[in-house]
Amino acid sequence: xxxxxxxxxxxxxxxxxxxxxxxxxxxxxxxxxxxxxxxxxxxxxxxxxxxxxxxxxxxxxxxxxxxxxxxxxxxxxxxxxxxxxxxxxxxxxxxxxxxxxxxxxxxxxxxxxxxxxxxxxxxxxxxxxxxxxxxxxxxxxxxxxxxxxxxxxxxxxxxxxxxxxxxxxxxxxxxxxxxxxxxxxxxxxxxxxxxxxxxxxxxxxxxxxxxxxxxxxxxxxxxxxxxxxxx
Amino acid sequence: xxxxxxxxxxxxxxxxxxxxxxxxxxxxxxxxxxxxxxxxxxxxxxxxxxxxxxxxxxxxxxxxxxxxxxxxxxxxxxxxxxxxxxxxxxxxxxxxxxxxxxxxxxxxxxxxxxxxxxxxxxxxxxxxxxxxxxxxxxxxxxxxxxxxxxxxxxxxxxxxxxxxxxxxxxxxxxxxxxxxxxxxxxxxxxxxxxxxxxxxxxxxxxxxxxxxxxxxxxxxxxxxxxxxxxx
DNA sequence: TAATTATTTTTGTGATCACATTTTCAAAAT
DNA sequence: ATTTTGAAAATGTGATCACAAAAATAATTA
Numbered sequence: 001x002x003x004x005x006x007x008x009x010x011x012x013x014x015x016x017x018x019x020x021x022x023x024x025x026x027x028x029x030x031x032x033x034x035x036x037x038x039x040x041x042x043x044x045x046x047x048x049x050x051x052x053x054x055x056x057x058x059x060x061x062x063x064x065x066x067x068x069x070x071x072x073x074x075x076x077x078x079x080x081x082x083x084x085x086x087x088x089x090x091x092x093x094x095x096x097x098x099x100x101x102x103x104x105x106x107x108x109x110x111x112x113x114x115x116x117x118x119x120x121x122x123x124x125x126x127x128x129x130x131x132x133x134x135x136x137x138x139x140x141x142x143x144x145x146x147x148x149x150x151x152x153x154x155x156x157x158x159x160x161x162x163x164x165x166x167x168x169x170x171x172x173x174x175x176x177x178x179x180x181x182x183x184x185x186x187x188x189x190x191x192x193x194x195x196x197x198x199x200x201x202x203x204x205x206x207x208x209x210x211x212x213x214x215x216x217x218x219x220x221x222x223x224x225x226x227x228x229x230x231x
Numbered sequence: 232x233x234x235x236x237x238x239x240x241x242x243x244x245x246x247x248x249x250x251x252x253x254x255x256x257x258x259x260x261x262x263x264x265x266x267x268x269x270x271x272x273x274x275x276x277x278x279x280x281x282x283x284x285x286x287x288x289x290x291x292x293x294x295x296x297x298x299x300x301x302x303x304x305x306x307x308x309x310x311x312x313x314x315x316x317x318x319x320x321x322x323x324x325x326x327x328x329x330x331x332x333x334x335x336x337x338x339x340x341x342x343x344x345x346x347x348x349x350x351x352x353x354x355x356x357x358x359x360x361x362x363x364x365x366x367x368x369x370x371x372x373x374x375x376x377x378x379x380x381x382x383x384x385x386x387x388x389x390x391x392x393x394x395x396x397x398x399x400x401x402x403x404x405x406x407x408x409x410x411x412x413x414x415x416x417x418x419x420x421x422x423x424x425x426x427x428x429x430x431x432x433x434x435x436x437x438x439x440x441x442x443x444x445x446x447x448x449x450x451x452x453x454x455x456x457x458x459x460x461x462x
Numbered sequence: 463t464a465a466t467t468a469t470t471t472t473t474g475t476g477a478t479c480a481c482a483t484t485t486t487c488a489a490a491a492t
Numbered sequence: 493a494t495t496t497t498g499a500a501a502a503t504g505t506g507a508t509c510a511c512a513a514a515a516a517t518a519a520t521t522a
Contacts, residue, residue: 055505058288061292065292065296074515155321158298
């Protein structure tokens with residue numbers, strides 16, 4: 001079952017073991033360190049994190065409820081396989097969900113937060129420049145998260161992150177087989193729209209960001225990629 | 232912490248204890264048997280279900296990831312309180328999400344499934360007629376679920392159900408304080424649109440169904456209701 | 463050699479226990 | 493009467509164990 005590819009990830013004092021296990025596995029899945037179809041065992045993870053089955057089970061249950069893992073009939077747990085249909089479903093849902101999240105954020109946005117968005121976008125560009133795919137991915141998510149969390153009432157974000165989690169493993173093989181993930185984004189357009197508090201324009205920017213970014217994978221390309229990765 | 236108000240709920244042979252605990256708690260929350268702000272204890276639930284802490288913890292973790300429960304800083308677990316803002320956020324997201332789910336279902340709909348929708352709608356009307364609020368609620372959900380699951384690729388449904396879960400406890404107090412939950416629906420309109428495979432009309436029907444149904448709660452009414460319930 | 467059977471190992475599951483923290487409740491002090 | 497202190501109870505947490513089912517491996521048979 002592999003070395004889990006889990007960078008240890010710092011653990012704040014007082015954090016419970018099950019929460020730590022959850023965060024660590026989640027991070028690994030999010031950045032594509034675990035491949036679609038790979039199966040995880042409770043004891044294996046417990047051993048890898050030097051803990052015991054009980055907290056690991058809690059972490060795995062949470063991740064399965066978050067769509068990141070699938071529990072099979074034999075009760076074994078694996079990272080879901082990707083298909084072209086599922087990918088299309090995920091991307092179209094992501095578009096709808098994030099447009100809505102963006103709209104609901106606009107009334108609460110502050111100049112201060114927009115400045116932070118600029119910062120994050122700059123950092124992402126740097127990561128892209130040095131071909132640091134994993135960090136570019138994380139910074140891209142950080143940009144979107146920083147926008148949506150302007151809205152103090154957060155019921156959407158967990159769902160958005162669930163989609164990211166479900167896309168993660170596929171992005172992992174994409175990054176492995178495509179030399180450089182094609183990072184186009186419409187962040188500057190979104191920022192400009194935010195400065196004007198133009199809800200429609202912000203939503204349009206997010207829509208374009210997604211459809212031209214991850215939505216750029218065409219059906220044939222996905223199937224080809226999956227075949228390449230032996231899926 | 233009360234008697235949990237958990238009707239035993241039949242347990243298929245071979246179902247694990249943690250899954251059973253999850254289903255039972257989930258059902259209770261969904262139909263509003265557990266009040267907002269009520270806190271749950273691992274041992275209490277374990278005792279009520281005649282099992283032990285381990286599987287109950289797994290169930291509670293899942294429910295917290297599904298938005299049905301909130302884990303506090305003191306690690307205690309409770310049903311989230313409702314506020315007018317949160318309610319508005321939930322309903323607007325529900326509208327967007329279910330419209331999208333409906334659209335994605337239309338291409339896969341069959342006459343057979345539409346017939347089943349008619350059946351469910353009839354059953355719901357009967358439940359309403361005999362003032363059986365809980366079952367009317369469940370049958371309403373069943374109607375929506377039966378529509379969305381026409382789409383074989385299901386990433387949306389868990390999110391839709393997460394919203395239902397988060398609205399459940401509030402609906403519980405609503406049913407308690409408003410003699411009869413005002414059940415307006417646009418199911419017949421949705422069915423007619425489905426027969427014509429008219430995606431826009433289906434989405435419009437769902438949108439109206441939600442905004443005239445649960446969306447009918449006005450801000451003042453919600454705050455009043457919460458005060459009445461001692462929230 | 464291929465298929466079948468038997469054995470061993472792996473794995474998920476649920477109960478139990480000890481520990482630390484938090485909460486609750488009673489007693490004491492201001 | 494209110495606050496403070498202290499003891500007792502309740503609670504979340506994580507490790508361990510026994511059990512049953514499943515998977516993997518070895519041995520046997522056709």
